[in-house]
Amino acid sequence: MAAGSGTSAGGRTRTPFPALLADTAVRALREEAWLSPTPGLVDRRGGGAHDDMDLPLLLASAEALRPAFRQIAEAAERTAACVGLREELGGLGRMGERAMLRVTGGVNTHRGALWALGLLVAAVAGGAGDERAAARAAARLAALPDRWAPAGTPSHGERVRRRYGAGGARHVAEAAFPHVTEVALPRLRRARAAGRPEEVARLDALLEVMSLLDDTCVLYRGGPDGLRAVRLGAGRVMAEGGAGTACGHAALIELDAWLRRRRLSPGGSADLLAAALFLDAAPWRARSPRAVREAPACRR
Ligand SMILES: CC(C)(COP(=O)(O)OP(=O)(O)OC[C@H]1O[C@@H](n2cnc3c(N)ncnc32)[C@H](O[C@H]2O[C@H](COP(=O)(O)OP(=O)(O)OP(=O)(O)O)[C@@H](O)[C@H]2O)[C@@H]1O)[C@@H](O)C(=O)NCCC(=O)NCCS
Numbered sequence: 001m002a003a004g005s006g007t008s009a010g011g012r013t014r015t016p017f018p019a020l021l022a023d024t025a026v027r028a029l030r031e032e033a034w035l036s037p038t039p040g041l042v043d044r045r046g047g048g049a050h051d052d053m054d055l056p057l058l059l060a061s062a063e064a065l066r067p068a069f070r071q072i073a074e075a076a077e078r079t080a081a082c083v084g085l086r087e088e089l090g091g092l093g094r095m096g097e098r099a100m101l102r103v104t105g106g107v108n109t110h111r112g113a114l115w116a117l118g119l120l121v122a123a124v125a126g127g128a129g130d131e132r133a134a135a136r137a138a139a140r141l142a143a144l145p146d147r148w149a150p151a152g153t154p155s156h157g158e159r160v161r162r163r164y165g166a167g168g169a170r171h172v173a174e175a176a177f178p179h180v181t182e183v184a185l186p187r188l189r190r191a192r193a194a195g196r197p198e199e200v201a202r203l204d205a206l207l208e209v210m211s212l213l214d215d216t217c218v219l220y221r222g223g224p225d226g227l228r229a230v231r232l233g234a235g236r237v238m239a240e241g242g243a244g245t246a247c248g249h250a251a252l253i254e255l256d257a258w259l260r261r262r263r264l265s266p267g268g269s270a271d272l273l274a275a276a277l278f279l280d281a282a283p284w285r286a287r288s289p290r291a292v293r294e295a296p297a298c299r300r
């Protein structure tokens with residue numbers, strides 16, 4: 001879908017591109033939250049493996065991130081993709097995290113999603129013309145330094161990186177989101193082309209990501225054995241035919257019950273499914289060669 005901003009020929013006001021991108025990002029988060037039954041995750045049925053989250057909380061959290069997504073897009077529209085922009089995005093990302101924690105009463109609902117979607121929103125706003133170009137541009141941004149990133153207490157991701165050497169959310173972004181472009185999006189499209197219902201296509205995309213991802217949420221709570229079991233369990237659902245078959249559905253429900261008992265939540269996979277839904281629906285507005293020539297140059 002092509003998109004722009006300002007006033008159309010007929011004089012009607014069009015939604016500004018940053019607001020359109022923020023809408024698409026929030027919608028992707030909402031759709032991921034509504035998807036059911038998702039193993040161990042919050043969904044329409046309840047909080048999954050979480051005793052501090054439910055669907056209304058995730059929906060409120062998604063809405064609280066809208067201003068951050070819009071401001072991220074605005075910054076990327078006006079600033080070249082170099083360290084200055086990376087640092088501005090870091091500040092906006094941390095502001096978004098504070099807004100999220102305010103509405104959730106301190107629960108980390110969407111930190112990883114804000115990171116992945118924030119980088120992809122910036123990439124599309126900065127002129128990426130398709131999903132692969134967006135993932136590559138997001139990777140370049142992720143790899144830039146942010147001198148204002150607070151040292152503070154190590155995050156869960158940082159702890160398991162030190163302990164087990166796992167890559168985590170930063171590494172996945174720097175690798176240009178292969179689980180999104182090479183796994184989730186192709187799986188979504190193959191399932192749709194085969195006539196599967198949209199919900200089944202999304203569940204299969206999630207399960208395939210789960211079967212491959214080093215999810216630091218799972219590693220933090222379940223260690224390497226927990227992560228191995230989650231990946232094998234998700235792989236088994238797919239080997240049984242996926243969420244749309246009787247055997248695959250039974251395997252999914254079994255995996256869900258096991259994750260709830262072990263209090264393991266594949267939150268990183270949920271974030272990457274939301275990233276795939278964002279790219280799948282993104283409004284593209286590749287910059288014209290003239291706009292690229294006139295884009296502000298890197299100052300550092
Ligand atoms: C680079 C950052 C993402 C920070 O990364 P780091 O790994 O240091 O920090 P974490 O706080 O651990 O957050 C990473 C979140 O990313 C998700 N995730 C996990 N593994 C992967 C993966 N392999 N690939 C992609 N994404 C992954 C995951 O998010 C989900 O889980 C969250 C709940 O996690 P947690 O708090 O650990 O949950 P609980 O176990 O429930 O906690 P307790 O109840 O037990 O206390 C949830 O948010 C999901 O979204 C990881 O949690 C980045 O955030 C950063 O540097 N931000 C600064 C701002 C910035 O620069 N922004 C720029 C662009 S906007």
Ligand SMILES: Nc1ncnc2[nH]cnc12
Nearest residue numbers: 033041042109267270271
């Ligand atoms: N549906 C979900 N359940 C739990 N954590 C999540 N983080 C992002 N989406 C989530």
